[in-house]
């Protein structure tokens with residue numbers, strides 16, 4: 001049997017209709033270098049989706065490789081209750097330098113969904129322990145995505161992932177999110193005053209007293225198709241949370257570590273959340289690790305004699321894994337020393353300009369929205385009315401298959417094609433990736 005056949009014999013791949021693999025067998029990757037992946041047959045792919053948005057500084061980055069190898073010969077893992085280690089401590093110290101102010105207590109877990117679950121439980125228990133036992137619900141934005149576990153799905157609202165499980169999910173308050181491309185108020189993302197906050201205002205007035213927290217993806221609703229909304233809206237959400245005594249949880253799992261041009265998306269709005277979740281880029285996409293970070297005030301509400309029963313009895317076996325911390329420390333060092341964000345600001349501009357130049361005039365490209373190096377190309381059936389293609393046509397998926405043949409990993413979100421490449425991508429690599437992308441789209445549409 002070939003490796004492809006053996007793969008399909010055993011492996012149930014994530015987020016996939018496995019029947020699709022009859023036509024598009026799994027691509028078996030042998031090795032990676034920088035933005036490139038190479039399969040066992042010698043084909044090369046440019047990874048402009050950062051292997052699910054986590055690869056921050058390129059595949060097999062020599063400095064991160066070295067850091068993990070060094071750590072490996074010292075300590076691979078240790079129980080994190082009562083025990084600790086230098087890489088975890090140093091990592092917190094270094095993160096303190098870059099995270100929004102006020103955040104200072106770090107609770108480790110091993111994936112994004114787990115960090116979200118941790119945030120939800122923390123917010124709930126915090127409110128209970130400060131005498132607000134009636135605050136049991138969560139608020140969230142429509143089209144939000146926060147992971148796949150039951151709690152995380154409950155505060156997400158994308159039918160694609162959650163619909164079938166509705167009977168299992170918590171009852172949450174959904175606030176209509178900004179939809180800047182098709183703004184119902186006829187405003188423009190770059191000049192509006194975040195007027196669509198009216199939906200949130202209404203929801204807060206009606207439900208805030210029963211809500212412990214609001215969770216949001218700051219500025220970028222990634223899974224919904226790289227939907228981008230302006231900082232002013234996030235700022236207004238922070239104000240509403242303050243006014244109505246609701247905690248703000250910022251899910252920076254996708255947006256953290258320079259993806260939006262600043263270290264964190266919250267920085268664009270100049271706000272600090274009460275709880276922040278980070279993962280993905282944290283270890284450069286090397287090791288599964290996540291952190292839920294919170295304030296002294298929230299931490300203090302759990303701090304008492306053991307018998308008072310206030311402790312946060314939440315744990316994950318791999319909390320604070322030393323290899324993950326070593327990778328994360330290497331990432332921090334590279335971000336600090338190698339001008340990564342400055343360079344990415346430059347290449348980010350270049351990428352958006354290239355895509356705009358080559359694609360925006362096409363009749364089937366509705367919008368090319370961007371923040372940092374992230375660009376979302378929304379394909380539409382009718383540019384005037386902004387009507388989208390029927391989902392059954394799977395336009396994005398068809399283009400994805402063509403792009404793979406041309407050496408581009410461009411996994412779409414419905415009919416939104418997107419670039420979210422490692423921050424170290426060069427202009428030459430961008431030229432090559434954009435050419436492959438444009439020719440794939442043109443091949444599909446025939447022009």
Ligand SMILES: *Cc1c(COP(=O)(O)O)cnc(C)c1O
Nearest residue numbers: 111112113145146147251253254
């Ligand atoms: C990816 C993602 C998650 C979930 O992280 P996993 O590690 O896949 O569980 C949660 N929130 C956002 C915004 C994400 O992009």
